[in-house]
């Protein structure tokens with residue numbers, strides 16, 4: 597039986613993640629994956645060169661406008677969501693742990709006034725803490741080991757300034773379901789950690805996306821820091 601290309605790239609991502617994890621390096625596989633793709637985005641499972649469809653729908657419904665506000669894109673990959681926020685009038689900073697992804701994003705979007713930075717969520721630049729009026733997190737929590745989840749959510753929350761907004765797009769699961777494999781979906785209970793970080797949930801949507809003929813459940817969640 598031949599596997600579809602879509603299945604191949606996800607399987608490869610899992611294989612790389614497992615290889616790195618076995619060596620005690622939890623985060624190194626992202627850079628390895630971007631590197632081995634050799635500049636072909638079709639080999640990177642999440643890199644479709646389009647802004648995230650669910651975030652875009654949310655932004656349109658909520659008439660989101662930047663008006664020069666400072667936005668941060670967490671785990672920005674090739675930067676397509678950063679471009680979308682730039683188009684909406686935000687002053688955008690976007691970061692990723694992978695130097696290859698950031699070089700690639702800079703190359704793709706060199707005409708844009710966006711600050712692309714190589715940075716680790718767990719070791720952010722000083723000044724980023726509480727430094728953004730809009731924070732966007734799409735699919736960075738779910739590929740990180742589930743034991744790290746509270747720490748990851750604390751780190752994402754830490755960027756949100758008072759009166760600012762955070763939007764999270766992630767795979768979703770029921771609280772009682774065991775997450776089976778990478779990417780590990782988030783439950784509402786997982787998400788409640790954002791509230792433990794002082795954020796107030798202002799919107800919660802459940803949506804479905806077809807992936808290889810299967811409906812994949814996603815959550816689009818908005819928060820505000822009072």
Ligand SMILES: C[S@@+](CC[C@H](N)C(=O)[O-])C[C@H]1O[C@@H](n2cnc3c(N)ncnc32)[C@H](O)[C@@H]1O
Nearest residue numbers: 626642671672673692693694716717734735736
């Ligand atoms: C599944 S991808 C999603 C990329 C992008 N947000 C998107 O939706 O296309 C996760 C991204 O998070 C980045 N990442 C993983 N761990 C990170 C960390 N600790 N700090 C910053 N970025 C990280 C990876 O390099 C990767 O680009």
